[in-house]
Amino acid sequence: MYRVLFVELNRHSGEKTPYELDWKDLGFALDACARGSADAMSLLAEQPYSLIVIDMFGAHDEGMELCGKLRSKSGIPIILIGGSNDFQLARKAMSYQVSDYLPNPLSADDLRTSLLTVKRALVSVPSANYKMPALSVSERDSSSVANVIDKVKEYVEEALHQNITLKQISHILHFNCSYLGQKFKIHENMTFLEYLLQQRMEKAKHLLEHTDMKIYEIAGEVGYTEMDWFYKKFKSYTGVSANEYRKRISITA
Known part of the structure; x- marks a missing residue:
């Protein structure tokens, strides 16, 4: 049973969701509740x-300050709840390598999923209170961003033939969808949808150039079930139809 310290930074929060979960069933014991940062550090x-x-509802600055204090001492998993959907706030939270950032309104299912993810990490790393390496905030943030974006791109590559949404990927990676979308755009200089279209079209071009697959087969291979939609997207991307593209390739080969 993993011991949990619950920190309530604002006594007027009114957040009841954490107390409605069956923590023991999830493998955790809600062992203590701290009222404010000073109380939390004392209990730790x-x-x-x-x-x-x-x-951190209504106490965003204090929440970030507490994360900084905790990270200066250990790498203990941290789950932040009650924050806003503000991108800069979420970005700062992730720079402290929190395990999850769950903004309001808090969903019991999201919190349960987050706890189970932390539990799996704790099982693989027996001691949660290890000393964090001395990285600056900018270094931690850069490393974290690159790692997450790489995971998003890996998922797209593996599931290109399927229906893919950023919301689906966000759920798998346990990230706020809006935050992940903004982070992806900053890192890749294009939106997630622009990147997804690029990957679908580039693979379609490759298959048209190097295989004898029928065009409807290629459309399915890159995630399109509606041929008209595939034709429209391909022509918009390349300037020519899929049939014309293949003819031009065969002429120049």
Whole structure:
């Protein structure tokens, strides 16, 4: 059973979701509740915990400050709840390598999924209170962003023949969809949808050039079930139809 310290930064939060979960069934014990940052740091100095859940509703600055204090001492998993959907706030939270950032309104299912993800990490790393390497905020943030974006791109490559949405990927990676979309655009200089279209069209071009597959087969291979939609997207991307593209390639070969 993993011991959890719940930190309530604003006594007027009114967030009841954490108390409605069956923590024991998830493998956790909601062992203590701290009222504010000072109380949290005091409790941590007295005994070890495996996870810290911070309700930062109405206390965003204090929540970020507490994350900084915690990260200066250990790599204990942190789940932030009650934050806003503000991109800069979420980005700053991720720079502290929090396990998850769950903005309002908090969903019981999202919190449960987040806890199970942390549990899997704790099982693979027996001690949660290891010392964090001394990285600057910018270094941590850059590393975290690159790692997450790489995972998004890997997923797209593997599932290109399927229906793909950023919301679906966000759920798998346990990220806020809006935050992940903005982070992807900053890192790749294009939106996720623009990147997805690029990957679909480039693979379609490759298949047209190097295989004898029928065009409807190629459309299915790159995730299109409606041929008219595939034809429209391909012509918009390349300037010519799929049939014309293949003819031009065969002439120049």
